[in-house]
Amino acid sequence: MSTEGAFGKGRLLPSLLGLVILIMGLALLVGGIKLLTLGGSLYYLLAGIGFAITGVLLMMGRSAAFGLYALVLFASTVWALWEVGLDWWQLVPRLALWFALGIVMLLPWFRRPVLRGQVGDAGTRALGAAVIVAGIAALASQFTHPGEIKGELDRETAGTTSAAPAMPDGDWQSYGRTAFGDRYSPLSQITPDNVSKLVPAWTYRTGDIPGPNDPGETTAENTPLKVNGMLYVCTPHSQVIALDPDTGKEIWRFDPKISSGKAANFKGWAHMTCRGVSYHDDAAYAATAPTDAAAPAQSPAAPAAATATAANSCPRRIFLPTADTRLIALNADTGKMCEDFGTNGSIDLSANIGTYAPGGYYSTSPPAVTKDLVVIGGHVTDNVSTDEPSGVIRAFDVHTGRLVWNWDSGNPDDTTPIAEGKTYTRNSPNMWSMFSVDEKLGMLYLPMGNQMPDQWGGNRTEASEKFSAGLVALDIATGHVKWHFQFTHHDLWDMDVGGQPTLMDMKTADGVKPAVLASTKQGSIYVLDRSNGQPIVPINEIPVPQGAVAGDHTSPTQPKSDLNFMPPPLKERDMWGVTPFDQMLCRIDFKSLRYEGPFTPPSLQGSLVYPGNFGVFDWGGISVDPVRQIAFVNPSYMAFRSKLVPAAEVAGGPGRKSETEGVQPNKGAPYGVILEALLSPMGLPCQAPAWGYVAAVDLTNHQTIWKHKNGTVRDSSPVPIPLTMGVPSLGGTFITASGVSFLSATLDQYLRAYDVRNGKQLWEGRLPAGAQTTPMTYTGKDGKQYVLVVAGGHGSLGTKQGDYVIAYKLPD
Template sequence: MHNTRAWSPSRLLPSLIGLFLLVVGVAMAAGGIRLITLGGSWYYLIAGVAFAVSGVLLIAARRSGLWLYAAILLASVVWSLFEVGLDWWPLVPRLAMWAVIGLVLLLPWVRRPLAEHAGKNSGTATPALVVAVIVAFGVALASQFTAPHTLEGTIDSQATHPVKPEYAAGADWPSYGGTQAGSHYSSLAQINTDNVDQLEEAWRIRTGDLPGPNAPKEITDEATPLKVNDTLYTCTPHSQVLALDPDTGDTKWRYDTQLSQEGAKDFSGWAHMTCRGVAYYDEAAYGGASNSPDNSNLTTTGNATSNDSCPRRIFLPTADARLIALDADTGKPCPGFGDNGAVDLTRNVRPFDPGGYYATSPPVVTRNLVIIGGHVTDNASTDEPSGVVRAFDVHSGELVWNWDSGNPTETKPIGPDAHYTRNSPNVWAPMSVDEERGLLYLPVGNQPPDQYGGDRPPATEKYSSSLVALHVDSGQVAWHAQLVHHDLWDMDPPAQPVLTDMATADGTQPVVIQPTKQGSLYVFNRNSGKPVVPIEEIPAPQGAVDGDHTAKTQPRSALNLLPPKLTGADMWGATPLDQMMCRIRFKSLRYEGQYTPPSLQGSISYPGNVGVMNWGGVAVNPATQTLFVAPKYLAFTLKLVPREQADEMERGASEGSGLQPNAGAPYAVKIGALLSPLKLPCQAPSWGDVAGIDLQQSKVVWRHANGTARDQMPVVPLPLPMGVPALGGPITTAGGVAFLSGTLDYYVRGYNVATGEQLWKARLPAGGNATPMTYTGNSGQQYLLVTAGGHGTFGTRMGDYVIAYKLPKDKE
């Protein structure tokens, strides 16, 4: 008699599927047990056992394996809808793999062997499995028509408010933020919402500054060029300056600073190498170099007269800590400034490791002064250079005043043999200045190390992670507002403060808007420092490590882009297994919401220290009272390691332990993104949005996921619209268009500011991790200019491009 139950080659496919389900099910069950012990979801244990049993039954050619699979697939659909609803990206790891396997199980090549084994002539596709697969794919289809995290709305874009010249760039883009007010706004409207989709490339150049074999890992091309003096001026990571023709990109002159390696054999040991831009000074704009009445108390020295040999100058901060003044017309050093055109910024701040101190952002230039801060290396030691801000005579380069947050009232120039306060909070982001009021606005960082503050003295605690207003003539504090109390998360204000006039219930007020990593947009009256948008002190998680403490409350602005608190259901992955591993990791770490203190077990910091906003800042249209921003959302982990253990790890690591040393502190720290085993973010997309804010209502009106995963896919560049982070800022124009080029995919995009609709995009040859700018060329045409040089740490492709776009002649 023929044995219908004997194994045959036709059963290979169902057996292989069954083996896969058995292996995955066992792994899920094992992980599910671990997750339950941490207080997490029971789904993975139950589903893992069910999938494993279903696999065993399929290997044994039992039809009951299909019935069981149908049951667990339907149960998975119900569980998924309960956790995340009709939200496509969170549904992917929960259902996609199981739905596809269910579809495969319905194929005749699977059903036929099972039918033969059962001794029946009919197929074995059970109605339950058909229903389960239809329901799973139906849910996937339905989720394509929902957008639970998208906010739709329209901002009234009527230009009804007067715009002062200091708030708007026009034919020129004379300062890093458009103007000294940092608004990232242009009054040009030739390119507008009706024709932006016609933009085409006008020209491109390559600067020739590419990372060499011994470059720092974080070499970044973040430059926003200036357009002024009928010339474009830009800098490169290795502190070279190019002067370009604005209509052709042809080089007018080039200056190479010949960076000093500061005693090192190469640049590989430097923390990073960055130039965000240069500053421009034109003596004629001030009617000569004499003091204004507003600056009558300012003491100037040197050749501060209108017959100076460099009446128009470019100020370049270099990666080896010099401030160089160049003749804007010729590119030659201005001989009367400092030592043959250069001021040594290492004076009074040494010692430090090579690359451990320099200015990454351009200085502020006023009638008489060039004012500059500096970067210091995060989490290297407790003995880093001072965070001093210094004002030099714009002509002679002599020191006029210095503001050191560790000694804030002594602003007279320091003596040649004295030292500024070591390790005091620094100002690495761009500053803004209100010359009419004689006030300078500083986004002040926190004292290193970032994640341990047990040894911070009261003087530095006072100004740490604050917005500080100084009198520009003396450097004395006018007012300050702390934005994070006892900062243990590296939440220092990273972006240029924006100065504008804002219509409020109490009338129009001059305000300063400070974007922050933690997601709040703090709005203050820039005369008094009083909040214009309410700030609430919210209770904060407690329980710092031994030797440290946490603030009981933290200030949160009513105008913010803060994401909801993470939950286990927010954990994500490409498959059910790495999603489960993310949930296990989430439950293994300490997390009590924003401002969870760093810990020995490891804590989640969300938003992480790349911010909701970072150095790219925001763009404000003062005529329409609107704000355009590209918030990002990535969770990070902070794990403190006791000193003795950290030292042992360092000694035993052949290629480094991954620790940030915090030498001199009782703890080192390990910082990293919260990633799945497949190196994807553990929290579900979107990871980067664009948003529009009505400033008069202090309200986020619209918000959309922005960008694709095209350039992060390991094999096939699929343009999946996930919403990816952007590192680099936006600009906005009177044409109702905003531009942004900093996303993880290599595009520059144009948006309708009123609605957020993407109107145009162009492919870039490298990461565009810089803030674009716009200007009018000699031909009368408006150009959009983008730097595409990549970012070593952000992971975008490196390059050395500057690219200009304009409308075709018949589309202007």
């Protein structure tokens, strides 16, 4: 090849472009061959050949390059439309780069040196036409909304009312506002018509910022309480701060000075989290006699409780679970410890638990509080060993801290307080999320996890299999099981029931029924009669993939609710990327993994888990409007991969760094496991967007009213695209009587408001950090309705961390 022919005067630019296209073609060729050997698409191999030849022709100064590239671009457009139709975010990785290269080739600086002064030829005209066709496809895709549902709620009331425990309209007294976990506020000052005028009222900084000795998953998942004329906030390091609700001014602060057992080094811990505190007020019960159903709850502790109440120095209490395994009772007025509770105001929750690593057992979620009891569960670190602490649920006298009963799912029939020196059943399924309570029925509702490890269950006990990954209703009085319902049989996918169960009275064809709604990671929302556990919405057992590793087994079927947000099974064409190259790599990953749809068993080959173990719904749960009879939800869709590692190889693998990094050791099991999100080299999910939605469900007919993409990758991508792609959210929602709902949990830093009638986004407020939490609302002393959010970020999700508490209100 002569210098004049390839790099002669005036031909440097097209030659360099040809070299770039040649390199692209070779990359596609190599990847295309690999993908084809896995049974994947032929496109990348053919495109690689076309690009490589085009690059060579450009370097040689041959005008045939334009015609060949026109053919490649036109064929790519046809292929893309065949695979995904007019879906903008699916077309982007398939066509955007090729479209841009086509335009570059038509620019005079690249075109004229090759054509040697000619105005044009058939090849350039063909390329121009191919560029126009690709552009028209991109333009047309702007008017489509795949995956979305447009609809409008046609009523303001269903003729029903809230059955949740009464409280002042302007309060938020429990984690889910009420013990029903409904996250419904009767406030109506902020409306769809004026919510766009919300402005910051005040900002408070807690000073609790993740430090160098904290675990990676240091999170601000707190939903504050508003009660007793104050706001009560807890921080990742288990501090409690009382604030003035109108100004954000600090009233008091309590620091338990948590210890890791090694000074202040918490690096080996899985989490550092406080989702909330709980409140108890003697006066709230004083005027109300207990119902017959709830009366036995007083029997074991009644004499002690009566005595304590008579001389009670803390008539209003805040209960704080700490990260170093304590349950502390504080005077809600002053922040001082209630000396009559436990030992000088504190209970040691490590009692009778046995050995565990620092941070391996504690309560990340607030306890349940009833008239006479405070009831608490605990987090157990996933996938460390088969010899972890018990998942026992313990009920203490709310005044004295005396143990009244304990329910250990490994020994479920004996709820008598454990004898001194005895140990609860090791490694029994735990309950790390939030309780719901119906004191009139006398029941506690427990969303259950499973026995460790998550991805291998060959040695699980009969008791653990019975109560794991489902909902258990306990008698408040005794801790005895009233009923239970399992949502995942022999769970091998970490399908803990993460969300707080939501209680409401639901309108059905057979009249109004007492319901409990359990949102789950697999996407089903199970609706049961909370008095007896019988399904209100049909639940069907569906066949699922089989073939567990040696020594384990799978359930032949899994339960699926008729009310569900389960995604369709993934296909190769659903793999995504910012460019064709990372999309191709995601396709190779997809074809390399075992995947036969939902509940594909874990494998040595590596299995694709979709929905992944962050779940369609996690600890944020759902919110309901009992008057309109609708649910407001925020489903997320992220695929994960799991790969079992024989125990003999675990020691030589990358050590555990967090619950989603390195090899999870599963000591005592024949396999460790590698767990990670299925991400492209750009750090974005390998499956195509949208990855997150907001939606509303008509609970009278179980149909989705509307469903819209929600959130952007502005704060989580190397390319901060502010367009609404729909991103995952970790945290919950709330809904108000005026028909405005709020969500802050997305990966971008916003608090957003929506019209519950049609899902239209009405307002967004930019936050200084991530807010993977559930916001709340209340009325201040000034009579104004406030919306409050904690913005502290989430270490595992990589959102910006901080220490902000921010309140919004309408302008004066």
